[in-house]
Amino acid sequence: MSTRIWDISPPVQEGAPVFPGDTPYRQRWAAQIAPGCPVNVSEITLSPHVGAHADAPLHYDPTGQTSGQLALEPYLGPCRVIHAIGKGPLVTWEHLAHAARDLPARVLVRTYERAPVERWDPQLAAFAAATIEQLADLGVLLVGIDTASIDPAESKELPSHQAIRRRRLRVLENLVLDDVAEGDYELIALPLKLMTADASPVRAILREIPNPAPSSDLP
Template sequence: MKKQLWDISPPVHAGAPVFPGDTAYSQQWAATIGPGCPVNVSAITMSPHVGAHADAPLHYDADGAPIGEVSLEAFLGPCRVIHAIGCGPLVKPEHLAHAWAGLPERVLVRVYDRQPQDRFDDALPAFAPETVEQLADLGVKLIGIDSASIDPASSKTLDSHQTIRRRGLRVLENLLLDDVPEGDYELIALPLKLTTADASPVRAVLRSLP
């Protein structure tokens, strides 16, 4: 049977919301099809945190690895989507406990009924650091969320980012999980091999399991 595919990457365009102060997406045409030119070629400017993206350790650790040096293993393989819709400002362990049993190494958490795609959510739901600790204790190697950050937008200490640094977890942010039921899938969300960057866009997809 053909496997079902879910595209969990929000669209990236000039109006895509970005973290306040971050570089929004813009595109200019370096060449266009016409007399003497057989191709269209564009130049793109954007933060690597626009759209669905993978943070590198360098993003939250001055001595951390850039995304191009991070192993791809965590970004490919079995995962579980867990719903914590309407959980409030922080995803706490009790919001996920109904799906603890037999967790795979990758966990994606849906906090929005419908992800806001026309504005940045200043009150974005994030992970409580104790939730990240609990997931790490259960053997999880990658966490993901459909909000723009695993920490509150106003945080200056980035407690959950510092927890994934300390525990060696990988992270995906700003996924689009609006139409994804709870359950187990195969995750494919490979970052680009950007050798000095603090993050990378990903084209994140889920595939149904056999």
Template sequence: MPTTNAPSIWDISAPVYHASPVYPGDAPYQQRWSASMAEGSVVNLSTLSLSPHVGTHADAPLHYDAQGAAAGALDLAPYLGPCRVVHAIGCGSQVQWQHLAHAITPDLPPRLLVRTYRQAPQDWDPQLSGIAPEVLARLADLGLRLIGIDTASIDPADSHALHSHQVARTRQLRVLENLVLDAVPEGDYELIALPLKLMEAEASPVRAVLRTLGTQSG
């Protein structure tokens, strides 16, 4: 559990701006100003263009299933509630069961967030760590509803079969990617990471936060 002098809220969202790393081939973040107070407008007004996979995001089933639900149709319940953060730093190309076993207890919450980086990279990482598909299946057997990771994908960057995404599809696991867990100790928290109501999109940006269990809103 977090120490008593730890913050009650952790922002575990990646910053989204022009330098945000993107999966090769994805559309980067772009912002165009259509009105500027510096040029005499009464307001600043801009237009954004980006892949919904830029920054911290929730994959919708439509991302890996032609008949899957879009982000806006997702049940929000998996994205809100008790979760466990576990560290698997230096795990290699895939998180294996032995990297998580120390944190898998009978009281495992239905949400698990995995930290693989000592410090989140500022650029695209072709050596990112995914999660082995058999690990996801085993976690689903234990009642897991959501898996999150601090890399850009639950599959290795060079994967074409996307075996782990397919396990997420068949086992109805919800997926969060590009979390920032650098400062978060292992332990149990409340997760809040709601996708936007994007009715035709295969993913959605989220503003993901963790709260110390028992924290009351002000």
């Protein structure tokens, strides 16, 4: 039987929302199919924080690893999606506790009923730093959220990013979890091997975890 897949990446195209001041997605054609040219070849310019992306430690630590230096294990494996829809500007532990028993190493949090994939949201929900610390205490290696940042948009101190740095967690931002029920899945969201970049776009997906085949008592 086929395994169901949820694409949890927003569309990346001209007009896709970006953090104010960040480089938007732009594309031009370097070559187009025509007499004497057999192919289309595009040229793109974008911030690595456009769309679903993985922050590298270099983003919040001047001596941190780049995207190309990251180990891939945190971005691949069992994860849990937890709903904290409309719970306020900061996701606190009380918003996650109902689904926090026996957590896998990866936790994705849904805060939107419908993610605003076509506009910038200055009121985006973020993690409270204490929530990051508690997830790390429980063995979580990666956190993800369906907003553009794990810190409030206006924050200059970035307490949740600094908690990620201290606890050596990895982070995914700008996910789209609109159609994903609470529960356990397999996450696949590998960053590109960008050897000097502070983040990387990812094509993030969730895969259904198949139920184990029923045992048979037949000899």
